[in-house]
Amino acid sequence: MSSPLVLLDSASLYFRSFFALPESMTAPNGMPVNAVRGFAGMIAQVITERKPARLVACLDADWRPEFRVAAIPSYKAQRVADPAANAEEVPDTLTPQVPVILDLLDALGIATAQAQGYEADDVIGTLAHHESQAPVEVITGDRDLFQCVRETPTPVRVVYVGRGWSKAEVVGPDEIAAKYGLPAEGLAYADMAVLRGDPSDGLPGIAGIGEKTAAKLITKFGSLRALLDAAAAGDKEVPPKVRAAFEHSAEYLANAPRVVRVATDVECEWTGDPVLPREVDTARVEALRDEWNLGSAVDRLLKAVQG
Known part of the structure; x- marks a missing residue:
């Protein structure tokens, strides 16, 4: 190499x-x-x-x-x-x-x-x-x-x-996949970070969703966009508490990817x-x-x- x-x-x-x-x-x-x-x-x-x-x-x-x-x-x-x-x-x-x-x-x-x-x-x-x-x-x-x-x-x-x-x-x-259980490529980490938030950067994240839950959701649906679309459509694979949290934080979810993604x-x-x-x-x-x-x-x- x-x-x-x-x-x-x-x-x-x-x-x-x-x-x-x-x-x-x-x-x-x-x-x-x-x-x-x-x-x-x-x-x-x-x-x-x-x-x-x-x-x-x-x-x-x-x-x-x-x-x-x-x-x-x-x-x-x-x-x-x-x-x-x-x-x-x-x-x-x-x-x-x-x-x-x-x-x-x-x-x-x-x-x-x-x-x-x-x-x-x-x-x-x-x-x-x-x-x-x-x-x-x-x-x-x-x-x-x-x-x-x-x-x-x-x-x-x-x-x-x-x-x-x-x-x-x-x-x-491979290390990202092993440590976080995320898809091994690309924006999966950033998508997880949107949900998890980062107090040191003033990013609140979604109430009730920590790193492990965020990683599981992104892995299940493949991307933040797919997860949000599924939640909006009432997909039963998205827990009711998560759907309610997304509705409460709709403005944050619309804007945060522009902040988190490089x-x-x-x-x-x-x-x-x-x-x-x-x-x-x-x-x-x-x-x-x-x-x-x-x-x-x-x-x-x-x-x-x-x-």
Whole structure:
């Protein structure tokens, strides 16, 4: 099998790095750089262990897109720090680290991709959907991206790092089927997530329907659309309590799929070069390393990028 296209869910990874490493890791000016160091170290591990032919750091151009908020106003509402600016609540000591991360990616020539009005998930969904040559691996701590897994035309896997890189799980259609009892391909996971909901994203789900019940219903009927049609037609295979819950949550059910499903057709804005390995402006990278006291994590990443 050819070397994969690796897609990094960047914000997910640097948030996790921030909380995993101590803020005592600081630059000479006293600013914490724990997220930068952790993120750099993780990318180095990804390149070394997954051996991608291409690597893309996918970014949020809009962490809470208007089209999702219009569909479900509660979407990520609990994370809003400044409603007027639609600004996300981010730890004060993480915010100044993000520009350093972007500078480091730029110095290394690591490709970034974002799409105006969309989240990194949508960029990942689009790049994975349209890849027709190589296998795809999505590196993330977000289960929402399980909906991207597939076998054809090229396999897409999620390398789930929710418990850290040392406990990373490679999730494909077989793992989705085994863990959730869902059909092994495509939108079944997203359909289940609509019913289950996700309080961390402000998605209420359907009252009385947890993950197991949602998975059983989607598996029985094949898709959310088929399930809703059966409920509307009074199909006796849909329990009365479920039909009543659907009627009570009709507006949510009409809008939630647009929120939960990742886009697969966004227009990406690019920087850098996804192809690995390659030559890098070593002096510039080392200057950033020394300026911010990023240590051996950057050395490992530089070596990994250069092959």
